[in-house]
Amino acid sequence: PEPSDPQLDQEEEQWDLLFTDARLATMVSNGRPYGAEEGMALAVKDGTIAWLGPASALPHHNAERLVPLEGRWMTPGLIDCHTHLVYGGNRAAEFELRLTGATYQEIARAGGGIAATVTATRAASEDELLEAARPRLETLLREGVTVVEIKSGYGLNLEQEAKMLRVARRLAADYPVTIRTSFLGAHAVAPEYGQDRAGYLDAVIAMLPSIAANGLADAVDAFCEGIAFTPDETARLFAAARDLGLPVKLHADQLSDLGGAALAARFGALSADHLEYTNAEGVAAMAAAGTVAVLLPGAFYVLRETQLPPVEAFRRQGVPMALATDCNPGSAPLTSPLLTMNLACTLFRLTPEEALAGFTRNAALALGLGASHGTLEVGKAADLAVWDIERPGELAYRLGFNPLAYALQAGKQRQL
Ligand code: NIG
Ligand code: FE
Numbered sequence: 001p002e003p004s005d006p007q008l009d010q011e012e013e014q015w016d017l018l019f020t021d022a023r024l025a026t027m028v029s030n031g032r033p034y035g036a037e038e039g040m041a042l043a044v045k046d047g048t049i050a051w052l053g054p055a056s057a058l059p060h061h062n063a064e065r066l067v068p069l070e071g072r073w074m075t076p077g078l079i080d081c082h083t084h085l086v087y088g089g090n091r092a093a094e095f096e097l098r099l100t101g102a103t104y105q106e107i108a109r110a111g112g113g114i115a116a117t118v119t120a121t122r123a124a125s126e127d128e129l130l131e132a133a134r135p136r137l138e139t140l141l142r143e144g145v146t147v148v149e150i151k152s153g154y155g156l157n158l159e160q161e162a163k164m165l166r167v168a169r170r171l172a173a174d175y176p177v178t179i180r181t182s183f184l185g186a187h188a189v190a191p192e193y194g195q196d197r198a199g200y201l202d203a204v205i206a207m208l209p210s211i212a213a214n215g216l217a218d219a220v221d222a223f224c225e226g227i228a229f230t231p232d233e234t235a236r237l238f239a240a241a242r243d244l245g246l247p248v249k250l251h252a253d254q255l256s257d258l259g260g261a262a263l264a265a266r267f268g269a270l271s272a273d274h275l276e277y278t279n280a281e282g283v284a285a286m287a288a289a290g291t292v293a294v295l296l297p298g299a300f301y302v303l304r305e306t307q308l309p310p311v312e313a314f315r316r317q318g319v320p321m322a323l324a325t326d327c328n329p330g331s332a333p334l335t336s337p338l339l340t341m342n343l344a345c346t347l348f349r350l351t352p353e354e355a356l357a358g359f360t361r362n363a364a365l366a367l368g369l370g371a372s373h374g375t376l377e378v379g380k381a382a383d384l385a386v387w388d389i390e391r392p393g394e395l396a397y398r399l400g401f402n403p404l405a406y407a408l409q410a411g412k413q414r415q416l
Helices: 092-099 104-109 114-123 126-142 158-174 197-213 231-243 260-266 280-289 297-302 311-317 337-348 352-358 361-366
Strands: 013-025 036-045 048-054 061-068 073-076 078-080 145-151 178-186 219-224 249-252 271-274 292-295 321-323 384-387 404-409
Touching (some): 073 078, 078 361, 092 104, 126 145, 126 158, 145 361, 145 404, 158 178, 158 197, 178 197, 178 231, 197 231, 219 231, 231 260, 249 260, 280 311, 321 337, 321 352, 321 361, 337 352
Parallel strands (some): 013 061, 078 145, 145 178, 178 219, 249 271, 271 292, 292 321
Antiparallel strands (some): 013 036, 036 048, 073 384, 384 404
């Protein structure tokens, strides 16, 4: 038989898009900071990364579109894994009050804070809530965000919580972005319940089956704190979530040490968030359970907190650290992941590499999306951000400057 021609034998790869001359921050550990690779090509097919490697190793291919990146850096699309992006009104007046000396807790106890946003959110129609959320989401997208987590928690009854979560789902339909929702009915006690926390918590637990049956929540969240719910109440909610097969996450140890991190870990939580007051047992429990630490330096900054989260202990024990904006009208009116990265480096002493991992690989883990998002790897979603920078550390370095060239979600380039 004739020796076969290797060129004809080799199947031609069919790609939708091929980037060449790229510098990749893959965020996969390869012994180099950022999992960096230079002189690379990356191919996209059907919304996923189909191939990546040095240009010299490109297989026989046919790409519908060729995009030379001229040495630009590409990172995974950014993932904002903790936001309260959907809400009515704003709390600028409380900002002014805090500047005259009132604390976040005092304002909350006086009926402001979360309760004020509950009033404004209930008063807004579903369409009005959607319109109010648009500019905040668009601001995130313009900084290269491709996945956003959005919580409820300003409705505090079934109808109003469901309204918030439907708005989050509608945003996913309207924009080239992946949205994950969290049901945060246990954010504050609904005003109708007065001091009856346990009664309201029963009501929240009773909302769960309907929220789950309507596919409105990808996870269940709670606020475990002196001004919110006790650890026992939180555990009761988490047990009910577990019975419905819903993953949990927790606002834990933000203002005081209630053992929230250990509680979250005990329920195998995807993440425990805030964590300024988390103690050593909490860190160890998170490490053992694989619970991600979501750090929120925007809320730390706005509240002028001085207690630092136990970053060095998370490092030592190998707890993955994610970062998020915590975008909300009270403690973090923040819609910039890049500024959040700078705050994390400056205030928490994260390295710029840890900060980028916090908005990519580890944020994906915090949402249970580690298999499909967060790194540049074959088979993962083609959620990609292209930056006009010389080195990846620039992403965390500036304050208020956005070097994004463009981003793609599931292989589709976004115009915003
Ligand atoms: O993550 N900690 C509780 N929830 C939000 C704040 C919500 C609000 O003040 O409206 C947070 O900081
Ligand atoms: Fe929050």
